Amino acid sequence: MNKKSKGIFPMMSGVLIGVVLTLVVVAAVYFGIRNINVMSKLEQAAKAEIEDRKEEVVEEEATPKMYGLEVNDYDIVDGKVKDGEVFSVLMSKLGAGNSDINELVSKSKGVFDMRRLKAGYEYHAFYTRDEESPRLAYMVYDESAVSYVRFSLADTLKVEVFEHELTTTTRYANVVINNSLWVDAIAAGVPALAAAKIADIYAWTIDFFGVQKGDSFEAVYTQLENNGKVVAVENVLYCDFKHAGRSNYCYYFEEKGTSNTYWNEKGESMRKAFLKAPLSFTRISSGFSYNRRHPVTRKVRPHTGIDYAAPTGTPVMSIGDGTVVFVGRKTNEGNMVKIKHNSTYQTAYLHLSRFGKGIKTGARVSQGQVIGYVGSTGRSTGPHLDFRIWKNGTPINPLTMSSPPATPISKEHMDAFRANMDKLANAALTIQATDWLSGNVDALL
Secondary structure, eight states: OOGGGGTHHHHHHHHHHHHHHHHHHHHHHHTTOOOHHHHHHHHHHHHHHHHHHHHHHHSOOOOOEETTEEGGGEEEEEEEOOTTOOHHHHHHHHTOOHHHHHHHHHHTTTTOOGGGOOTTOEEEEEEESSSSSOOEEEEEEOOSSSEEEEEEOSSSOEEEEEEOOOEEEEEEEEEEOSSOHHHHHHHTTOOHHHHHHHHHHTTTTOOGGGOOTTOEEEEEEEEEEETTEEEEEEEEEEEEEEETTEEEEEEEOOOTTOSOOEEOTTSOBSOBSSOSOSOSSOEEEEOOEEEEEOTTTOOEEEEOSEEEEOOTTOEEEOSSOEEEEEEEEETTTEEEEEEEOSSSEEEEEEEEEEEOTTOOTTOEEOTTOEEEEEBOOSSOSSSEEEEEEEETTEEEOTTTOOOOBOOOOOHHHHHHHHHHHHHHHHHHHHHHHHHHHHHHHHHHO
């Protein structure tokens, strides 16, 4: 809003609040909201939206800062560290003297390891404006999304590490899958970090190699931002992942005495005894069958496993806790690891290029531990993992195997969980409607 509106806004604000509260009712009808608490929150959001606009207009513009420095005092040159460019070369290029460079190197000890200066990472050079000959006053190196290093050449030579000022925001996502979880999530404006988090949560429930066109998910999640850039996704608070026509709900709830934080609507842990798949970010190339033509011998023979096509070197994980009962090479299977999980289940991982660290007969492995890497050893036409499961000695289809959940929420915490479940489900509606309200307030103003 421009400054001309400054005098008009206070006079119009009462009318606007009336109009926006009308929008609250419209939003409630549009989104099917009947919960009085949700309606109250929408009303508060609408009023807050108006107040925010008033503050934006009345508030004097603050002096902008970057990395703790007032930007109006400096001319800033941005750049990226080049391949092979060390600190002394970079600083010399930016105009620092040799004696200052040497002293900064000395002062960096115990604060920042100069060898961690990486090609492609951004830096920002701050030059003084109040002199005929501009002088380099600061160089800031973006060490990561959460921290930066500030080299001071102003009054005192200093090397300091600071954390970026991060803000936590709550977001709502609604994504229909037409290509893949990752492609469609990003196309809908959902960070890849959020999609990865959702995939991790449902790793025991949904086989993402079998996600179908038309599957969808809606989620409420919190993310950390640095100047509008998402640097981390903290928690997925609520999610409904619709797969093959069935809703799969998950809710965030911290229960004392357990590390589990994600639960379904029954209070059962989203974690289960076995992961749905031993790989990530790949595709299925051949399915479970008792009547498959072998790609090498061309003979029809049973293939009691699932082939996952993946690049050589892709990490292969154990789908559950267990003990290694075989590790070695066989003519057809190539490099293979076989794991006994309990008295009922065994799994095998074939055609590996190499084995994971510490993997030997008798070794205990945990769920998700890397036990080997994709390869094409043995009788194989190309890099892939042949994954097999036996139940009581009989091969079963890994894609249709059901896995028992971990310990559910205790009875003493169930009421608190159910109250939290309702709260999170309502949050999805609230955020959805609030976003709609915000857009319509923008249109009014």
